[in-house]
Amino acid sequence: MRLILRNGFVYDPLNGINGEKMDICIENGKIVEDVKDAKVIDCSGKVVMPGGVEIHSHIAGGKVNTGRIMRPEDHLKNVMPKTRLTRAANGYSTPSTFLTGYLYAKLGYTTAFTAAMPPLMARHTHEELHDIPMLDKGALTLMGNNWFVMRYLKRGDVELAAAFAAWLLRAAKGYAIKVVNPGGGEAWGWGRDVRNLDDPVPHFDITPREIITGLTRVNEMLSLPHSIHLHANNLGRVGNYLTTLETMELANGTKPARERQVVQLTHVQFHSYGGDSWRTFASEAESIAKAVNSKDNVIVDVGQVVFGDTTTMTADGPMEYYLSSLTGLKWSNRNIELETSPGVTPFIYSKRSPVAAVQWAIGLELALHIKDPLKVLLTTDHPNGAPFFRYPTIIAWLMSSRYREETMKEVHGAAQRNTTLATIDREYDFYEIAAVTRAGQAKSLGLAEKGHLGAGADADVAVYDINPEEVDPSRDYKLVEERFSATSYTIKDGEIVVKDGEIVKVVNGRTLYVDAKVDSELERELERDLDYYFKRFYSVNLANYPVQEVYLTRPTPIEVKTNVR
């Protein structure tokens, strides 16, 4: 299909295009310089951006489904009955796979990465990704509590650790190295946790610090498209910002193998807490932002809170248990042999709660205090801070200090007293919104063909019915919120899939995974270890572990040349 998106206001930060009126040409699923005999879509008076890229969202796999099954009360709050084109779909904080695809497409998103895949359960994650329509997809793969990784790093064998990581990505059909509460997941196997970077992991005699620095080296040796994606220790604990600052220091001196950061610290809102008890709970967002501003190899994503009922789910088992013991709400957990320990528990962010009010403010403070919008990516850590379809509200908050003030009046006074939010005048413009919702994500993930509209990019585009010459987002924030909730057009691989906020075509996206090759002798050595360990300690045979390509929609391996030995 050939298309011309005519005369829209284009926001394309990676190509430095800031609201210029121009045409975007599309042919064979790609952006091109010029196209003939094309269908013309009039975009005058509209905002045109690259398709949104979701970098951290729990949309598929075991714990997401545990959330769905555990919370029948969640589903009828949000129902989209079957139509001629679309499947019956439901779910609020834990939308079904179909609904996940439809809702992202309506928001103008065309790519999404699920945040935490346990390799043993990877087949499940991919079965769900298979059933998420409309999007290109990938999975961040859990390695921070993996026994192979911990043992290799402990004995200083970074090469073998790298060979293992490469093998694991191939076996699980994963895209990047995810680290969650390094060491804490293993400690949770005994009902324990680790509380600082130098707390030894029981029986493995390694520390979170060593795991993080080791996997950082592994990631750069393998020259992977994304950096390590790190959920730091002590998530959600009062006073945890010190751990976060210390964790950031671990990236010092490491040169990235590609044009990107060395570490993405994820959902930092949950890691920017000051005070010494829940009574003195306060924001340390400014300290965190200052550190991010001063470093050139660390970026963050926000993990913004929006008020309401949600379901928390992470691979951080001890944290989920701790949270459920605070709320007394139902709690699920599943320790996964040799790998990780996810947990799930519902949570309500109440406007009247001082803690929730401060959490809400912290996310916005981070986004507003960090100067370079390519270093602070918009996420809600769906569904942990809020369901992803609350993005339009967050966008409106970022673009309007007046809207923030209005909200501030409705929430507990702690947001005013214990954070700096009320003192910030900064308001994002459309260019910065494009940076924090797509450009920064694509850059961080190393997706050269996404997050921008230059020739050669994938023809994934979002058109929003906002005229930047007429709308003042600072004042018209409700309109901004509304128009970012449903695109005029979402274009995926050059095809119109959403028109005027309705799904008009259902498509299946690619599944992206990394295929990194290492030296074959190293590979043989690894195979011997795999053999030994699987026979003795896994409950499945090695031959039944790797995920077959048949599970993937449009399987797309990203071949990577590594520097391993």
Add this chain to the structure above:
Amino acid sequence: MPRYTDVICSFCGTLCDDIEVSVEDNRIVDVKHACRIGTAKFLSSNDLEHRLLKPMVRKNGKLVEVSLEEAIERAAEILKNAVKPLLYGWSSTCCEAQSVGIELAEELGGVIDATVTVCHGPSVLAVHDAGYPGCTLGEVKNRADLIIYWGSNPMHGHPRHLSRYSIFPRGYFRERGQSDRELIVIDVRKTDTAKIANKFVRVNYGEDYELISALRKVVNGGELREESVAGVPKEEIIALAEKMMNCQFGVLFFGMGLTQSYGRHRNIDNAICLVRDLNVHTKFVMQPMRGHYNVVGFSEVLGWQAGFPYAVDFGRGFAWYNPGETTANDVLQRGECDAALVIASDPVSHFPRKSVEHLAKIPLVAIDIHPTPTTQIADVVIPSAIAGIEAEGTAYRMDSVPLRLRKVKEPPEGVLSDEEIMRRLLAKVRGEAPKLEVEAR
């Protein structure tokens, strides 16, 4: 002679994946590592005399052989003409077939339910209420020093469960295997599993709930006033509770003895709370002993596609879930469904009489590998390949670990996999030409 290793046994929820199978002239001639029942299942695929081989349609009161096309056509007609068809079974087939089944139920505005409804349905209800603290079975193997089976007799129902995952294997932190662990069995009678246990606790019939409550009381620091609860002496309860609190990693495996006895989902709810209480003191997890090899898979697929684990009514154009209303037996006993499709299951033998009476009254499509009382009363019978032996697909072990079933031999001539049958049926219902997918490999 082709020899297959790492084959997965598609019989019980233990889903052993270390089976070796030798095949000669499309006959399985040798099965290694499987238990007695698993072996029997593999070998049964040779026995064509007891298989369904030809599609059949009831004409003038008698089932007569027809072409597959005609059987599918008739089945589609039955389902399309129904106002509220019931699609039931699913636990002994692969996720791919289940997935198409859900799409068909949605297309028809019907009710879909699986055997969960008559086994661990109460466990699921309890999860809605209290959550579910569990782990994968390899965690048990590597860490557990205290293993409890409650209302479950794996020696019979899940013969290799003990040797692969729980009491016998050596694990990373349990190098000496059995001697590093303790086995406790709680049941109403001394089962074969109880006979090999370090300790057997006999609980009065129907009083499991009381025993769980007494244990919780001790775990939470309370004092037992009664001299005995549920037939178990006070000292024994205290000793048991202390054992649970003082272990390093404990696991509670529970079976139908707990889910289907008096109290049902309340028993499980209470047991979940007990495990949660124990986590204040140590590491403790639980695991239902799921029977059919892919009953878990059904709940997973329905969960991600429709949000609910079983008993979903698509009559409103979206998923409506209300156990007690939308569960298969309730739909049947109210006489609400006007046609049914049963796949890989035999409700005529296992459902209450009242349900079966209605099933016998309405048009019925049955898909199965061998004749059953259900296929005998059906109006359309479609033979299928045995998933895990004659067809590939996905199944979820009792602990939700997903595995890819292997194909080791060809199905009988002209016989299709459940997945393929469901695809053709869906296409026919929609009036489309069937999309013939290449056999997945």
